[in-house]
Amino acid sequence: MHGVPLKIASLQIRSLIHNPALFTVLVLAGEEIPDLLQHLASEHPDTDPLIAAVNRYHRAEEARHLSFARTVLPEMWDEASAVERFRVLRVAPIGIRGLFDLFVHPGVYESIGLPGWKTWRAVRSLPTRVALRHAATRPIVAALRDAGAVTTVPKGWRDLAGVDHAGNPVPGDVRLPGIATA
Ligand SMILES: [Fe+2]
Numbered sequence: 001m002h003g004v005p006l007k008i009a010s011l012q013i014r015s016l017i018h019n020p021a022l023f024t025v026l027v028l029a030g031e032e033i034p035d036l037l038q039h040l041a042s043e044h045p046d047t048d049p050l051i052a053a054v055n056r057y058h059r060a061e062e063a064r065h066l067s068f069a070r071t072v073l074p075e076m077w078d079e080a081s082a083v084e085r086f087r088v089l090r091v092a093p094i095g096i097r098g099l100f101d102l103f104v105h106p107g108v109y110e111s112i113g114l115p116g117w118k119t120w121r122a123v124r125s126l127p128t129r130v131a132l133r134h135a136a137t138r139p140i141v142a143a144l145r146d147a148g149a150v151t152t153v154p155k156g157w158r159d160l161a162g163v164d165h166a167g168n169p170v171p172g173d174v175r176l177p178g179i180a181t182a
Pocket residue numbers: 031062065
C-alpha cells in the first residue's frame with residue numbers, strides 16, 4: 001500500500017489509537033463475529049475434522065482477547081470524550097455491519113460458479129444471514145450494556161443486532177442450528 005490509500009489508512013489507525021473505547025468496540029466485533037462462525041464450523045458434523053480442530057484451537061486462543069476487550073471497555077468508556085462516545089453509539093454499528101458482510105468475500109461465490117457481487121448482495125438479506133448477524137453482534141451490545149455505555153440502545157445497534165431499546169433480542173429470527181436464538 002502506498003500513496004493516498006496509505007495516508008488514509010494511517011490516519012484511520014492514528015484516529016483509532018486516540019479513541020480507545022471505539023477501538024475496543026471494533027476489536028470486540030472483530031473477535032465476536034469469527035468466534036461465532038468458527039463455533040458453527042467446528043461443531044458442524046460435515047466439517048473436515050482438521051478444520052474443526054483448528055477452529056476449536058483458534059477459538060480457545062482468541063478467548064483471551066474477547067475477555068480482555070470486555071474487561072477494559074468500562075474503563076475506556078469512562079474516559080471517552082463526547083465525540084468518541086458518539087462514534088461508538090452511532091457510527092460503529094455501521095462499520096461493524098460492513099465488517100460482518102465482508103466476512104464472506106464475493107470471490108467465494110465465484111469459486112462455485114455464481115456471480116460474485118450479485119450473490120453477495122442477495123445473500124446479505126437472507127433470513128439465515130440476518131439471524132447470524134444478530135447472533136454475532138448481540139454479545140457486543142451486551143458488553144456495551146455491561147460497560148454502562150448504553151441504557152437505551154441506539155437505533156444503529158438495534159438494527160445491527162436485532163435487539164430492542166433495552167438490548168434484549170427481538171424474537172422472530174429463523175433458527176440456526178447450534179445457536180440458541182430469541
Ligand atoms: Fe484476536
